[in-house]
Amino acid sequence: MRFTRNFAGMVLAALPPASLFAAQSYLVALGQPDAVLGVARYAGLIALVFFLFDGQSGLAPALMRLPHREGAIRSAYLVYRLAMIGLFLALLPLAWVLAERETATLLPFGAAALLLRLPFLDADLDRAELQPLGMGLQNLWMVPLAACILAFGSIDALAAGHCALWSSLVLALGHWRLGRRERPRFQFTSSALADLGGIVAAQGLGQIYGRFILFVLGTAFAGALASLLVYAKQFFNAAGLVTAYLRRLELRRSGAPTMRLSLSGQGVVLVAGSVLIAFAAWRLGVPAWALLAVLAWQVLEKLSANAVYSFQLMNRHDLAFAGLLTVIALGLAGLGLAVTKDAVMILLAGEALAFCAVLALWLGRHRLRPREALP
Secondary structure (H helix, E strand, O other), X not given: OHHHHHHHHHHHHHHHHHHHHHHHHHHHHXXXXXXXXXXXXXXXXXXXXXXXXXXOOOHHHHHHOOOOOHHHHHHHHHHHHHXXXXXXHHHHHHHHHHOHHHXXXXXXXXXXXXXHHOOOOHHHHHHOOOHHHHHHHHOOXXXXXXXXXXXXXXXXHHHHHHHHHHHHHHHHHHHHHHOOOOOOOOOOOHHHHHHHHHHHXXXXXXXXXXXXXXXXXXXXXXXXXXXXXXHHHHHHHHHHHHHHHHHHHHHHOOOOOOOHHHHHHHHHHHHHHHHHHHHHHHHHOOOHHHHHHHHHHHHHHHHHHHHHHHHHHOOOHHHHHHHXXXXXXXXXXXXXXXXXXXXXXXXXXXXXXXXXXXXXXXXXXXXXXXXXXXX
């Protein structure tokens, strides 16, 4: 019974990204790599903004509930999200210079969507054992976006804006109807805000970086290889949402949380993903050596992400943050060179080197303290 419930929940949580991945698979089957990159441009942007604004509102409150009261957690989220709105406003002039027409189209939709999402936390639905629904609502914008792709073969800024706005309205109504009705008083504490920032940095920074890479791949590159990278990353981003759901289940269990459930889920996803990506490479005409490089790149990414999460479970936030900074620094360096040279494989090389460095850090700590059980 528990397995059936967990499996059904995992399917529901993965439905939005799976629908977007299915739409991209349709474009791949048609042999349209440029259309795949166009999807990455808008999907990557929406995912980046919404994920950064959300602030891990399902996972972070579960990690914060022991040292902080409910009122302090909610107050920290309000301050955090208002700060994110300020950050987006500060970046608006740059976006206006780079893409004036698209920015003007997306701005009213994005502003309304963020205001609709402002007061709601996924933790409310988690505590009501509605984790899959919370994750589905959080990423619901992917479903109409996928429908637009299937209907029209492409998307533009207007379609992306509508998807972001109306899905946020559904999210707000769902949380208002099913979430907790009581709201504690504003109880701001700097320690709660600092802990929230630390969790977002350690747990969310890697995902924010990954969404940024997806956006840049869709904006700055062209061709079959870049499309395969986007396709692979989109699949494993969807798998990452499944992993996040399984980790929420692990954190709800009594005793010290382990990583057995999430690791098992990732193993199944890896096998299925490898088959799909191999088909995409064949359909897009990508050579076998490049396919192997892409698969190795994604395997190393998931292994390093699990190493960082393991540091978090051991309360070694310093090591987790050091690992993430290594990935981001080497990844951005590789991305800069790749854009300059118009050679997307340089990005893979930079990130692969960073992932290996994180794994070396994890193995080094394990050897220093062999008697301590790692998750």
